Amino acid sequence: MIEIHHLCVRYGDLVALRDVEGTIANGTSLAVVGPNGGGKSTLLKAIAGVVKPCDGHVHTNGARIAYLPQQSSVDRNVPITVAELVSFGLWRETGWFGAIDAKRRARIDEALTTVGLTAFASRRIDALSAGQLQRALFARLLLDEAEIVLLDEPFTAMDAATSAQLAALFANWRAQGRTIIAALHDLGEVRQYFPQTLVVAGRPLAWGATDEVLTPDLIGNAFAFATADHHHAEPHAHDHHGHHDH
Amino acid sequence: MAIMTTSDLWSPFVEFGFMRRGLVAALALSLAAGPLGTLLQMRRLSLVADVMSHAVLPGAAIAFLFAGFSLSWMGFGGLIAGLCIAIAAGFVTRSTPIQEDTSFAALYILAIASGVAILSTAGSNLDLVHVLFGSLLAIDDTALIAIAVVSGVTLLTLATCWRALIVSTVDPDFLRVRGGATAVHMLFLVLLVLNLVAAFQALGTVLSVGLLILPPATARLWARSLSGTVILATVLALVSSYAGLIASYAFDLPSGPSIVLAAGVFYVLSIGTRRYFTSAAATVRAL
Numbered sequence: 001m002i003e004i005h006h007l008c009v010r011y012g013d014l015v016a017l018r019d020v021e022g023t024i025a026n027g028t029s030l031a032v033v034g035p036n037g038g039g040k041s042t043l044l045k046a047i048a049g050v051v052k053p054c055d056g057h058v059h060t061n062g063a064r065i066a067y068l069p070q071q072s073s074v075d076r077n078v079p080i081t082v083a084e085l086v087s088f089g090l091w092r093e094t095g096w097f098g099a100i101d102a103k104r105r106a107r108i109d110e111a112l113t114t115v116g117l118t119a120f121a122s123r124r125i126d127a128l129s130a131g132q133l134q135r136a137l138f139a140r141l142l143l144d145e146a147e148i149v150l151l152d153e154p155f156t157a158m159d160a161a162t163s164a165q166l167a168a169l170f171a172n173w174r175a176q177g178r179t180i181i182a183a184l185h186d187l188g189e190v191r192q193y194f195p196q197t198l199v200v201a202g203r204p205l206a207w208g209a210t211d212e213v214l215t216p217d218l219i220g221n222a223f224a225f226a227t228a229d230h231h232h233a234e235p236h237a238h239d240h241h242g243h244h245d246h
Numbered sequence: 247m248a249i250m251t252t253s254d255l256w257s258p259f260v261e262f263g264f265m266r267r268g269l270v271a272a273l274a275l276s277l278a279a280g281p282l283g284t285l286l287q288m289r290r291l292s293l294v295a296d297v298m299s300h301a302v303l304p305g306a307a308i309a310f311l312f313a314g315f316s317l318s319w320m321g322f323g324g325l326i327a328g329l330c331i332a333i334a335a336g337f338v339t340r341s342t343p344i345q346e347d348t349s350f351a352a353l354y355i356l357a358i359a360s361g362v363a364i365l366s367t368a369g370s371n372l373d374l375v376h377v378l379f380g381s382l383l384a385i386d387d388t389a390l391i392a393i394a395v396v397s398g399v400t401l402l403t404l405a406t407c408w409r410a411l412i413v414s415t416v417d418p419d420f421l422r423v424r425g426g427a428t429a430v431h432m433l434f435l436v437l438l439v440l441n442l443v444a445a446f447q448a449l450g451t452v453l454s455v456g457l458l459i460l461p462p463a464t465a466r467l468w469a470r471s472l473s474g475t476v477i478l479a480t481v482l483a484l485v486s487s488y489a490g491l492i493a494s495y496a497f498d499l500p501s502g503p504s505i506v507l508a509a510g511v512f513y514v515l516s517i518g519t520r521r522y523f524t525s526a527a528a529t530v531r532a533l
Contacts, residue, residue, distance in 0.1 A: 048423050049423065050419065050422060050423065065423055065424075066423070067419075067423045069419060072417065072419070073417050073418050073419035073420070074416060074417045074420075075288070075290075075415065075416055075417070077288065077290075078288045078412075078415055078416045078472065079469075079470060079471055079472050079475065080412065080416060080472055081471075084412075085416065085417075088413050088416070088417065088420060091413060091420075091421075091424060092424065094409065096406075096407055096409070096410040096426070097406055097407075097409075098409075124470070124471075125416075
Protein backbone atom coordinates (compact mmCIF):
# COMPACT_ATOMS: atom_id res chain seq x y z
CA MET A 1 0.00 0.00 0.00
CA ILE A 2 1.17 3.50 -0.86
CA GLU A 3 0.14 6.22 1.57
CA ILE A 4 0.41 9.79 0.34
CA HIS A 5 -0.05 12.46 2.94
CA HIS A 6 -0.35 16.16 2.14
CA LEU A 7 2.35 15.83 -0.54
CA CYS A 8 3.94 18.96 -1.98
CA VAL A 9 6.93 19.09 -4.37
CA ARG A 10 8.80 22.20 -5.50
CA TYR A 11 11.54 22.83 -8.01
CA GLY A 12 13.23 25.97 -6.69
CA ASP A 13 10.47 28.53 -6.18
CA LEU A 14 7.91 26.76 -8.34
CA VAL A 15 5.39 24.46 -6.72
CA ALA A 16 4.98 21.62 -9.19
CA LEU A 17 2.48 19.62 -7.16
CA ARG A 18 0.58 20.18 -3.92
CA ASP A 19 -2.18 18.79 -1.70
CA VAL A 20 -1.96 15.18 -2.83
CA GLU A 21 -3.68 13.01 -0.27
CA GLY A 22 -4.74 9.40 -0.51
CA THR A 23 -3.85 5.73 -0.41
CA ILE A 24 -3.20 3.35 -3.26
CA ALA A 25 -4.04 -0.25 -2.38
CA ASN A 26 -1.82 -3.13 -3.47
CA GLY A 27 -2.65 -4.44 -6.92
CA THR A 28 -4.20 -1.16 -8.09
CA SER A 29 -3.73 -0.06 -11.71
CA LEU A 30 -3.80 3.71 -11.61
CA ALA A 31 -3.44 6.08 -14.54
CA VAL A 32 -2.25 9.62 -13.86
CA VAL A 33 -3.47 12.10 -16.45
CA GLY A 34 -3.32 15.86 -16.79
CA PRO A 35 -1.75 18.63 -18.84
CA ASN A 36 1.98 19.11 -19.43
CA GLY A 37 3.54 20.60 -16.33
CA GLY A 38 0.58 19.41 -14.28
CA GLY A 39 2.73 17.27 -12.00
CA LYS A 40 2.26 13.75 -13.41
CA SER A 41 5.98 13.02 -13.63
CA THR A 42 6.57 14.79 -10.34
CA LEU A 43 4.10 12.52 -8.56
CA LEU A 44 5.81 9.40 -9.94
CA LYS A 45 9.21 10.77 -8.96
CA ALA A 46 7.98 11.49 -5.46
CA ILE A 47 6.70 7.92 -5.09
CA ALA A 48 9.96 6.59 -6.54
CA GLY A 49 11.86 8.77 -4.08
CA VAL A 50 13.87 10.60 -6.75
CA VAL A 51 12.53 14.00 -5.64
CA LYS A 52 12.12 15.08 -2.05
CA PRO A 53 8.77 16.53 -0.96
CA CYS A 54 8.84 20.07 0.42
CA ASP A 55 5.92 19.11 2.61
CA GLY A 56 4.02 15.94 3.49
CA HIS A 57 5.30 12.48 2.71
CA VAL A 58 4.93 9.31 0.67
CA HIS A 59 5.08 5.98 2.48
CA THR A 60 5.67 2.91 0.33
CA ASN A 61 6.22 0.66 3.37
CA GLY A 62 9.45 -0.76 2.04
CA ALA A 63 7.90 -2.09 -1.17
CA ARG A 64 10.23 -2.86 -4.07
CA ILE A 65 9.80 -0.07 -6.62
CA ALA A 66 10.63 -0.03 -10.32
CA TYR A 67 10.52 3.33 -12.07
CA LEU A 68 10.66 3.89 -15.82
CA PRO A 69 11.19 7.63 -16.35
CA GLN A 70 9.93 9.53 -19.38
CA GLN A 71 13.47 10.05 -20.56
CA SER A 72 15.48 7.23 -19.14
CA SER A 73 18.94 8.11 -17.90
CA VAL A 74 20.41 5.22 -19.95
CA ASP A 75 23.72 6.41 -21.42
CA ARG A 76 23.83 4.75 -24.83
CA ASN A 77 27.42 5.85 -25.31
CA VAL A 78 28.53 2.89 -23.19
CA PRO A 79 29.09 -0.07 -25.54
CA ILE A 80 27.13 -2.77 -23.72
CA THR A 81 24.68 -5.20 -25.32
CA VAL A 82 20.89 -5.22 -25.06
CA ALA A 83 21.06 -8.42 -22.98
CA GLU A 84 23.46 -6.73 -20.56
CA LEU A 85 21.13 -3.74 -20.20
CA VAL A 86 18.18 -6.07 -19.54
CA SER A 87 20.27 -7.99 -16.98
CA PHE A 88 20.25 -4.86 -14.77
CA GLY A 89 16.69 -5.95 -13.92
CA LEU A 90 18.21 -8.74 -11.80
CA TRP A 91 20.04 -6.16 -9.67
CA ARG A 92 17.93 -6.77 -6.57
CA GLU A 93 18.80 -10.48 -6.78
CA THR A 94 22.45 -10.22 -7.69
CA GLY A 95 23.37 -7.09 -5.75
CA TRP A 96 26.94 -5.86 -6.08
CA PHE A 97 28.63 -9.22 -6.30
CA GLY A 98 26.17 -11.72 -7.79
CA ALA A 99 26.94 -13.25 -11.16
CA ILE A 100 24.69 -13.83 -14.17
CA ASP A 101 24.63 -17.65 -14.31
CA ALA A 102 22.96 -19.85 -16.92
CA LYS A 103 19.60 -19.82 -15.11
CA ARG A 104 19.54 -16.05 -14.97
CA ARG A 105 20.69 -15.83 -18.58
CA ALA A 106 17.68 -17.97 -19.56
CA ARG A 107 15.39 -15.55 -17.74
CA ILE A 108 16.98 -12.63 -19.58
CA ASP A 109 16.36 -14.41 -22.90
CA GLU A 110 12.77 -15.07 -21.87
CA ALA A 111 12.20 -11.39 -21.04
CA LEU A 112 13.71 -10.39 -24.39
CA THR A 113 11.36 -12.82 -26.16
CA THR A 114 8.36 -11.38 -24.32
CA VAL A 115 9.09 -7.88 -25.63
CA GLY A 116 10.06 -9.15 -29.09
CA LEU A 117 13.76 -8.37 -28.94
CA THR A 118 15.23 -11.90 -29.18
CA ALA A 119 17.17 -11.02 -32.32
CA PHE A 120 18.66 -7.96 -30.63
CA ALA A 121 20.16 -9.69 -27.55
CA SER A 122 23.78 -9.21 -28.56
CA ARG A 123 23.25 -5.93 -30.41
CA ARG A 124 24.82 -2.84 -28.86
CA ILE A 125 22.39 -0.45 -27.14
CA ASP A 126 23.46 2.50 -29.29
CA ALA A 127 22.08 0.63 -32.33
CA LEU A 128 18.51 0.57 -30.96
CA SER A 129 15.73 2.89 -32.07
CA ALA A 130 13.84 4.80 -29.37
CA GLY A 131 10.98 2.27 -29.51
CA GLN A 132 13.35 -0.71 -29.30
CA LEU A 133 15.14 0.85 -26.32
CA GLN A 134 11.79 1.24 -24.60
CA ARG A 135 11.05 -2.46 -25.27
CA ALA A 136 14.41 -3.34 -23.72
CA LEU A 137 13.57 -1.24 -20.67
CA PHE A 138 10.27 -3.11 -20.37
CA ALA A 139 12.20 -6.39 -20.52
CA ARG A 140 14.33 -5.05 -17.68
CA LEU A 141 11.14 -4.23 -15.73
CA LEU A 142 9.95 -7.82 -16.26
CA LEU A 143 13.01 -9.16 -14.44
CA ASP A 144 12.81 -6.59 -11.68
CA GLU A 145 9.83 -8.21 -9.92
CA ALA A 146 8.94 -4.94 -8.24
CA GLU A 147 5.79 -4.66 -6.18
CA ILE A 148 5.19 -1.12 -7.40
CA VAL A 149 5.78 -0.33 -11.09
CA LEU A 150 5.93 3.37 -11.99
CA LEU A 151 5.76 4.19 -15.72
CA ASP A 152 6.12 7.74 -17.06
CA GLU A 153 4.65 8.06 -20.57
CA PRO A 154 5.74 4.50 -21.38
CA PHE A 155 4.34 4.44 -24.91
CA THR A 156 5.56 7.78 -26.22
CA ALA A 157 8.06 6.47 -28.76
CA MET A 158 5.95 3.52 -29.84
CA ASP A 159 3.53 2.63 -32.57
CA ALA A 160 0.08 1.32 -31.66
CA ALA A 161 0.96 -2.35 -32.20
CA THR A 162 3.99 -2.16 -29.91
CA SER A 163 2.15 -0.31 -27.16
CA ALA A 164 -0.67 -2.86 -27.31
CA GLN A 165 1.87 -5.68 -27.05
CA LEU A 166 3.56 -4.10 -24.01
CA ALA A 167 0.28 -3.07 -22.40
CA ALA A 168 -0.71 -6.74 -22.50
CA LEU A 169 1.97 -7.24 -19.84
CA PHE A 170 -0.09 -5.11 -17.47
CA ALA A 171 -2.64 -7.92 -17.17
CA ASN A 172 0.11 -10.31 -16.01
CA TRP A 173 1.40 -7.82 -13.49
CA ARG A 174 -2.10 -7.21 -12.18
CA ALA A 175 -2.63 -10.95 -11.82
CA GLN A 176 0.59 -11.11 -9.81
CA GLY A 177 -0.80 -8.44 -7.49
CA ARG A 178 1.58 -5.69 -8.51
CA THR A 179 0.64 -2.04 -8.25
CA ILE A 180 0.97 -0.18 -11.57
CA ILE A 181 0.97 3.60 -11.71
CA ALA A 182 1.40 5.16 -15.16
CA ALA A 183 1.42 8.76 -16.36
CA LEU A 184 -0.36 8.77 -19.72
CA HIS A 185 -1.52 11.21 -22.39
CA ASP A 186 -3.69 8.90 -24.47
CA LEU A 187 -7.07 8.74 -22.76
CA GLY A 188 -8.01 5.75 -24.94
CA GLU A 189 -5.15 3.80 -23.38
CA VAL A 190 -6.24 4.96 -19.95
CA ARG A 191 -9.77 3.67 -20.47
CA GLN A 192 -8.53 0.41 -21.94
CA TYR A 193 -5.91 -0.58 -19.37
CA PHE A 194 -6.51 1.37 -16.15
CA PRO A 195 -9.57 0.93 -13.92
CA GLN A 196 -8.47 3.82 -11.66
CA THR A 197 -7.53 7.34 -12.73
CA LEU A 198 -6.04 10.35 -10.99
CA VAL A 199 -6.26 13.72 -12.73
CA VAL A 200 -3.58 16.21 -11.66
CA ALA A 201 -3.14 19.82 -12.68
CA GLY A 202 -0.78 21.25 -10.08
CA ARG A 203 -2.97 19.52 -7.49
CA PRO A 204 -5.37 16.54 -7.73
CA LEU A 205 -8.62 17.41 -9.46
CA ALA A 206 -10.25 13.99 -9.35
CA TRP A 207 -9.37 10.50 -8.23
CA GLY A 208 -11.51 7.41 -8.67
CA ALA A 209 -12.90 4.88 -11.11
CA THR A 210 -11.78 5.79 -14.63
CA ASP A 211 -15.30 5.91 -16.09
CA GLU A 212 -16.46 8.33 -13.42
CA VAL A 213 -13.36 10.50 -13.50
CA LEU A 214 -12.83 10.96 -17.22
CA THR A 215 -15.86 13.14 -17.86
CA PRO A 216 -15.69 15.77 -20.64
CA ASP A 217 -16.14 18.59 -18.09
CA LEU A 218 -13.31 17.51 -15.91
CA ILE A 219 -10.92 16.93 -18.78
CA GLY A 220 -11.75 20.41 -20.06
CA ASN A 221 -11.01 21.89 -16.64
CA ALA A 222 -7.76 20.02 -16.21
CA PHE A 223 -6.35 20.96 -19.58
CA ALA A 224 -7.43 24.60 -19.26
CA PHE A 225 -4.90 24.69 -16.46
CA ALA A 226 -2.06 24.59 -18.96
CA THR A 227 -2.94 28.09 -20.12
CA ALA A 228 -4.10 29.38 -16.73
CA ASP A 229 -2.41 30.35 -13.46
CA HIS A 230 0.05 27.51 -13.38
CA HIS A 231 1.51 27.67 -16.88
CA HIS A 232 4.87 28.98 -15.68
CA ALA A 233 5.60 25.62 -14.12
CA GLU A 234 5.89 23.93 -17.48
CA PRO A 235 9.26 25.17 -18.77
CA HIS A 236 10.75 24.41 -15.42
CA ALA A 237 9.46 20.87 -15.45
CA HIS A 238 11.12 20.49 -18.83
CA ASP A 239 14.40 21.75 -17.44
CA HIS A 240 14.18 19.09 -14.87
CA HIS A 241 13.71 16.34 -17.44
CA GLY A 242 16.60 17.70 -19.42
CA HIS A 243 18.71 17.22 -16.39
CA HIS A 244 18.47 13.45 -16.77
CA ASP A 245 19.96 13.54 -20.22
CA HIS A 246 23.60 13.46 -19.29
CA MET B 247 72.46 8.47 -29.06
CA ALA B 248 71.88 8.55 -32.77
CA ILE B 249 71.31 4.92 -33.69
CA MET B 250 69.35 2.51 -31.52
CA THR B 251 70.13 -1.19 -31.52
CA THR B 252 67.87 -4.00 -30.33
CA SER B 253 69.81 -4.25 -27.10
CA ASP B 254 68.84 -0.66 -26.35
CA LEU B 255 65.29 -1.97 -25.98
CA TRP B 256 66.18 -3.80 -22.79
CA SER B 257 69.73 -3.02 -21.70
CA PRO B 258 68.82 0.16 -19.76
CA PHE B 259 66.59 -1.96 -17.53
CA VAL B 260 69.33 -4.53 -17.00
CA GLU B 261 72.01 -1.95 -16.30
CA PHE B 262 70.17 0.49 -14.06
CA GLY B 263 68.12 -0.23 -10.96
CA PHE B 264 66.33 3.12 -11.19
CA MET B 265 65.14 2.24 -14.72
CA ARG B 266 63.83 -1.13 -13.49
CA ARG B 267 61.97 0.46 -10.61
CA GLY B 268 60.57 3.13 -12.92
CA LEU B 269 59.38 0.43 -15.33
CA VAL B 270 57.74 -1.66 -12.59
CA ALA B 271 55.98 1.44 -11.24
CA ALA B 272 54.75 2.53 -14.67
CA LEU B 273 53.52 -0.99 -15.58
CA ALA B 274 51.68 -1.31 -12.25
CA LEU B 275 49.98 2.04 -12.85
CA SER B 276 49.09 0.97 -16.39
CA LEU B 277 47.37 -2.25 -15.28
CA ALA B 278 44.90 -0.29 -13.17
CA ALA B 279 44.67 2.63 -15.60
CA GLY B 280 43.14 0.51 -18.40
CA PRO B 281 39.88 -0.51 -16.70
CA LEU B 282 39.65 2.53 -14.39
CA GLY B 283 40.28 4.97 -17.25
CA THR B 284 37.69 3.19 -19.41
CA LEU B 285 35.06 3.64 -16.68
CA LEU B 286 36.20 7.24 -16.23
CA GLN B 287 35.58 7.90 -19.91
CA MET B 288 32.21 6.12 -19.95
CA ARG B 289 31.11 8.09 -16.87
CA ARG B 290 32.16 11.30 -18.70
CA LEU B 291 34.46 12.25 -15.86
CA SER B 292 37.73 12.77 -17.78
CA LEU B 293 37.81 16.49 -17.06
CA VAL B 294 36.78 15.90 -13.45
CA ALA B 295 39.74 13.54 -13.10
CA ASP B 296 42.01 16.23 -14.52
CA VAL B 297 40.75 18.63 -11.85
CA MET B 298 41.16 16.02 -9.12
CA SER B 299 44.75 15.41 -10.17
CA HIS B 300 45.49 19.09 -9.55
CA ALA B 301 43.55 18.96 -6.30
CA VAL B 302 46.33 16.69 -5.04
CA LEU B 303 48.82 19.59 -5.27
CA PRO B 304 48.09 21.63 -2.12
CA GLY B 305 48.07 18.49 0.04
CA ALA B 306 51.36 17.36 -1.42
CA ALA B 307 52.78 20.86 -0.96
CA ILE B 308 51.86 20.98 2.73
CA ALA B 309 53.43 17.55 3.23
CA PHE B 310 56.55 18.86 1.46
CA LEU B 311 56.75 21.77 3.90
CA PHE B 312 56.85 19.40 6.86
CA ALA B 313 58.63 16.32 5.53
CA GLY B 314 60.71 17.59 2.62
CA PHE B 315 60.83 15.77 -0.71
CA SER B 316 59.34 12.48 0.51
CA LEU B 317 57.16 10.87 -2.13
CA SER B 318 55.29 8.84 0.47
CA TRP B 319 54.34 11.79 2.66
CA MET B 320 53.49 13.93 -0.35
CA GLY B 321 51.34 11.10 -1.66
CA PHE B 322 49.54 10.87 1.67
CA GLY B 323 48.97 14.66 1.75
CA GLY B 324 47.72 14.48 -1.83
CA LEU B 325 45.29 11.68 -0.98
CA ILE B 326 43.70 13.72 1.82
CA ALA B 327 43.49 16.86 -0.36
CA GLY B 328 42.05 14.96 -3.34
CA LEU B 329 39.30 13.35 -1.28
CA CYS B 330 38.45 16.70 0.36
CA ILE B 331 38.14 18.39 -3.04
CA ALA B 332 35.97 15.55 -4.42
CA ILE B 333 33.59 15.91 -1.48
CA ALA B 334 33.66 19.73 -1.64
CA ALA B 335 32.88 19.78 -5.38
CA GLY B 336 29.91 17.45 -4.87
CA PHE B 337 28.65 19.64 -2.03
CA VAL B 338 28.92 22.87 -4.05
CA THR B 339 27.09 21.32 -7.02
CA ARG B 340 24.29 19.89 -4.87
CA SER B 341 23.67 22.86 -2.60
CA THR B 342 24.28 25.94 -4.79
CA PRO B 343 23.11 27.02 -8.26
CA ILE B 344 26.71 26.60 -9.51
CA GLN B 345 26.98 23.93 -12.22
CA GLU B 346 29.37 21.03 -11.86
CA ASP B 347 31.84 22.19 -14.54
CA THR B 348 32.19 25.63 -12.92
CA SER B 349 32.53 24.28 -9.39
CA PHE B 350 35.27 21.90 -10.52
CA ALA B 351 37.07 24.59 -12.55
CA ALA B 352 36.97 26.94 -9.55
CA LEU B 353 38.48 24.30 -7.26
CA TYR B 354 41.10 23.42 -9.87
CA ILE B 355 42.36 26.99 -10.09
CA LEU B 356 42.37 27.36 -6.30
CA ALA B 357 44.24 24.07 -5.87
CA ILE B 358 46.97 25.05 -8.35
CA ALA B 359 47.34 28.56 -6.91
CA SER B 360 47.51 27.43 -3.30
CA GLY B 361 49.81 24.51 -4.12
CA VAL B 362 52.30 26.67 -5.98
CA ALA B 363 52.09 29.39 -3.30
CA ILE B 364 52.81 26.90 -0.50
CA LEU B 365 55.69 25.29 -2.38
CA SER B 366 57.28 28.65 -3.21
CA THR B 367 57.48 29.59 0.47
CA ALA B 368 59.82 26.70 1.13
CA GLY B 369 61.26 25.12 -1.97
CA SER B 370 63.29 26.07 -4.99
CA ASN B 371 61.96 25.99 -8.56
CA LEU B 372 63.42 22.52 -8.98
CA ASP B 373 61.03 21.13 -6.36
CA LEU B 374 58.10 22.59 -8.21
CA VAL B 375 59.13 20.85 -11.42
CA HIS B 376 59.33 17.53 -9.55
CA VAL B 377 55.86 17.98 -8.14
CA LEU B 378 54.27 19.13 -11.38
CA PHE B 379 55.87 16.55 -13.67
CA GLY B 380 56.86 13.72 -11.36
CA SER B 381 60.07 11.84 -10.84
CA LEU B 382 59.48 8.29 -11.95
CA LEU B 383 63.19 7.47 -11.92
CA ALA B 384 63.57 8.67 -8.32
CA ILE B 385 60.93 6.36 -6.88
CA ASP B 386 61.96 4.86 -3.54
CA ASP B 387 60.97 1.48 -2.10
CA THR B 388 58.07 2.84 -0.06
CA ALA B 389 56.61 4.66 -3.06
CA LEU B 390 57.03 1.60 -5.28
CA ILE B 391 55.22 -0.60 -2.76
CA ALA B 392 52.48 2.03 -2.43
CA ILE B 393 51.98 2.07 -6.21
CA ALA B 394 51.85 -1.75 -6.34
CA VAL B 395 49.34 -1.90 -3.47
CA VAL B 396 47.11 0.78 -5.05
CA SER B 397 47.19 -1.02 -8.38
CA GLY B 398 46.38 -4.38 -6.79
CA VAL B 399 43.58 -3.00 -4.64
CA THR B 400 42.13 -1.17 -7.67
CA LEU B 401 42.11 -4.31 -9.84
CA LEU B 402 40.58 -6.43 -7.07
CA THR B 403 37.89 -3.85 -6.34
CA LEU B 404 37.06 -3.37 -10.01
CA ALA B 405 36.85 -7.13 -10.51
CA THR B 406 34.43 -7.63 -7.61
CA CYS B 407 32.32 -4.48 -8.11
CA TRP B 408 32.39 -4.34 -11.94
CA ARG B 409 28.66 -5.00 -12.36
CA ALA B 410 27.71 -2.32 -9.84
CA LEU B 411 30.02 0.17 -11.56
CA ILE B 412 28.60 -0.65 -14.99
CA VAL B 413 24.98 -0.36 -13.83
CA SER B 414 25.65 3.03 -12.25
CA THR B 415 27.58 4.16 -15.34
CA VAL B 416 24.90 3.15 -17.86
CA ASP B 417 21.81 4.12 -15.87
CA PRO B 418 22.47 6.17 -12.70
CA ASP B 419 18.76 6.77 -12.01
CA PHE B 420 18.04 3.04 -12.09
CA LEU B 421 20.37 2.54 -9.16
CA ARG B 422 19.17 5.69 -7.41
CA VAL B 423 15.67 4.21 -7.04
CA ARG B 424 17.08 0.95 -5.69
CA GLY B 425 19.69 2.52 -3.43
CA GLY B 426 23.46 2.26 -3.67
CA ALA B 427 24.04 4.88 -6.37
CA THR B 428 25.94 7.19 -4.01
CA ALA B 429 27.97 4.34 -2.57
CA VAL B 430 29.04 3.19 -6.03
CA HIS B 431 29.95 6.73 -7.08
CA MET B 432 31.97 7.32 -3.91
CA LEU B 433 33.76 4.01 -4.39
CA PHE B 434 34.70 5.10 -7.90
CA LEU B 435 35.95 8.51 -6.71
CA VAL B 436 38.07 6.90 -3.98
CA LEU B 437 39.66 4.53 -6.52
CA LEU B 438 40.25 7.50 -8.82
CA VAL B 439 41.95 9.60 -6.14
CA LEU B 440 44.07 6.63 -5.00
CA ASN B 441 45.31 6.09 -8.55
CA LEU B 442 45.92 9.78 -9.14
CA VAL B 443 48.00 9.97 -5.99
CA ALA B 444 49.94 6.85 -6.95
CA ALA B 445 50.52 8.25 -10.43
CA PHE B 446 51.35 11.68 -9.02
CA GLN B 447 54.53 10.26 -7.53
CA ALA B 448 55.59 8.95 -10.91
CA LEU B 449 54.14 11.40 -13.41
CA GLY B 450 53.46 14.55 -11.35
CA THR B 451 50.18 16.38 -10.81
CA VAL B 452 49.98 17.71 -14.35
CA LEU B 453 50.47 14.35 -16.06
CA SER B 454 49.05 11.84 -13.54
CA VAL B 455 45.79 11.59 -15.48
CA GLY B 456 47.71 10.86 -18.70
CA LEU B 457 47.50 7.06 -18.52
CA LEU B 458 43.89 7.23 -17.32
CA ILE B 459 42.72 9.32 -20.26
CA LEU B 460 44.81 8.70 -23.39
CA PRO B 461 44.88 4.86 -23.66
CA PRO B 462 41.11 4.40 -23.01
CA ALA B 463 40.30 7.22 -25.45
CA THR B 464 42.48 5.52 -28.08
CA ALA B 465 40.92 2.13 -27.34
CA ARG B 466 37.43 3.56 -27.73
CA LEU B 467 38.32 4.50 -31.30
CA TRP B 468 38.95 0.86 -32.20
CA ALA B 469 37.13 -1.47 -29.81
CA ARG B 470 33.45 -2.28 -30.33
CA SER B 471 32.68 -3.79 -26.92
CA LEU B 472 33.26 -2.67 -23.37
CA SER B 473 35.59 -5.56 -22.57
CA GLY B 474 37.47 -4.90 -25.82
CA THR B 475 37.95 -1.27 -24.78
CA VAL B 476 39.27 -2.28 -21.36
CA ILE B 477 41.73 -4.83 -22.74
CA LEU B 478 43.02 -2.58 -25.52
CA ALA B 479 43.33 0.38 -23.13
CA THR B 480 45.39 -1.72 -20.71
CA VAL B 481 47.67 -3.00 -23.48
CA LEU B 482 48.16 0.53 -24.83
CA ALA B 483 48.98 1.86 -21.35
CA LEU B 484 51.53 -0.93 -20.79
CA VAL B 485 53.17 -0.39 -24.20
CA SER B 486 53.20 3.39 -23.72
CA SER B 487 54.90 3.02 -20.33
CA TYR B 488 57.63 0.81 -21.74
CA ALA B 489 58.11 2.80 -24.96
CA GLY B 490 58.09 6.08 -23.05
CA LEU B 491 60.81 4.92 -20.66
CA ILE B 492 62.98 3.64 -23.50
CA ALA B 493 62.55 6.93 -25.36
CA SER B 494 63.30 8.91 -22.22
CA TYR B 495 66.57 6.99 -21.79
CA ALA B 496 67.56 7.14 -25.46
CA PHE B 497 66.76 10.78 -26.04
CA ASP B 498 67.42 12.07 -22.53
CA LEU B 499 63.82 13.20 -22.00
CA PRO B 500 62.06 13.47 -18.63
CA SER B 501 60.33 10.12 -18.00
CA GLY B 502 56.80 11.29 -17.14
CA PRO B 503 56.21 13.46 -20.20
CA SER B 504 57.89 10.80 -22.34
CA ILE B 505 55.36 8.11 -21.24
CA VAL B 506 52.39 10.44 -21.75
CA LEU B 507 53.75 11.43 -25.18
CA ALA B 508 54.06 7.76 -26.15
CA ALA B 509 50.39 7.28 -25.24
CA GLY B 510 49.65 10.47 -27.18
CA VAL B 511 51.34 9.09 -30.31
CA PHE B 512 48.90 6.14 -30.34
CA TYR B 513 45.99 8.53 -29.82
CA VAL B 514 46.95 10.93 -32.61
CA LEU B 515 47.80 8.09 -35.02
CA SER B 516 44.45 6.44 -34.27
CA ILE B 517 42.51 9.63 -34.89
CA GLY B 518 44.41 10.08 -38.15
CA THR B 519 44.08 6.53 -39.50
CA ARG B 520 40.73 5.41 -38.10
CA ARG B 521 38.73 6.90 -40.95
CA TYR B 522 40.84 4.98 -43.47
CA PHE B 523 40.49 1.68 -41.60
CA THR B 524 36.76 1.98 -40.95
CA SER B 525 36.01 2.86 -44.58
CA ALA B 526 38.20 -0.07 -45.68
CA ALA B 527 36.29 -2.37 -43.30
CA ALA B 528 32.98 -1.08 -44.69
CA THR B 529 34.19 -1.78 -48.24
CA VAL B 530 35.16 -5.35 -47.27
CA ARG B 531 31.74 -5.91 -45.68
CA ALA B 532 30.02 -4.48 -48.74
CA LEU B 533 31.83 -6.88 -51.09
